[in-house]
Amino acid sequence: METTAETATRPRQDEWTSHLRSHGRRVTKQRLAVLDAVDAVPHATAEDTVRQVRSVLPNMSVQSVYVVLADLATIGMVSKFEPPGSPARYEIRTGDNHHHAYCTRCGLIQDVPCAVGHAPCLTPSQDHGFTLLSAEVVYRGICPQCQHDIAADTLVAQ
CATH class of the missing domain: 1.10.10.10 (Winged helix-like DNA-binding domain superfamily/Winged helix DNA-binding domain)
Structure with a gap:
């Protein structure tokens, strides 16, 4: 069964x-x-x-x-x-040319939809004759949980 x-x-x-x-x-x-x-x-x-x-x-x-x-x-x-x-x-x-947000503190990764418009989502100032198929973007930052932890640590330190 x-x-x-x-x-x-x-x-x-x-x-x-x-x-x-x-x-x-x-x-x-x-x-x-x-x-x-x-x-x-x-x-x-x-x-x-x-x-x-x-x-x-x-x-x-x-x-x-x-x-x-x-x-x-x-x-x-x-x-x-x-x-x-x-x-x-x-x-x-x-196949959807999504991007990623990456927390530089804890390593959390979240999917981010296409930045703007149709794939490859970004229009370069010079394509050097290439037919562009995709663009890879990694947004680096600090995730909400790490922001909260940093704020809490700052309050404890005061």
């Missing part, structure tokens, strides 16, 4: 299966486990993904997870971005 969780994940896995096959990739338990892991933990590092995958496939090597992540990024099934001073992060959300 199917559980509700199994039924709920089937449409997503059917979509992934179709995408993998359309890009000439075999549908393997390793690829599906990595996709499940990235889907479960948005903005995860590769190491976070390894831990998540190993809860399902304990013998999958770190190198294999990195290889699968790189391949999935190549075919557009995951996106990779690199916040300043932090390891690369991966997410399932692709």
Whole structure:
């Protein structure tokens, strides 16, 4: 008998299966486990993904997870971005050219919709003849919780 969780994940896995096959990739338990892991933990590092995958496939090597992540990024099934001073992060959300807000104090990452207009969201002063496909923006700042903590620390120090 199917559980509700199994039924709920089937449409997503059917979509992934179709995408993998359309890009000439075999549908393997390793690829599906990595996709499940990235889907479960948005903005995860590769190491976070390894831990998540190993809860399902304990013998999958770190190198294999990195290889699968790189391949999935190549075919557009995951996106990779690199916040300043932090390891690369991966997410399932692709194709919408969203951006990220990154807390320089605690490392919290939040998605930010497209900055302005249609993708690539930013119009450069010079495109050097490129046909621009996307723009990657990382807004650096201090998240609300860290702002609150800083204010509380300041009050205690007075």
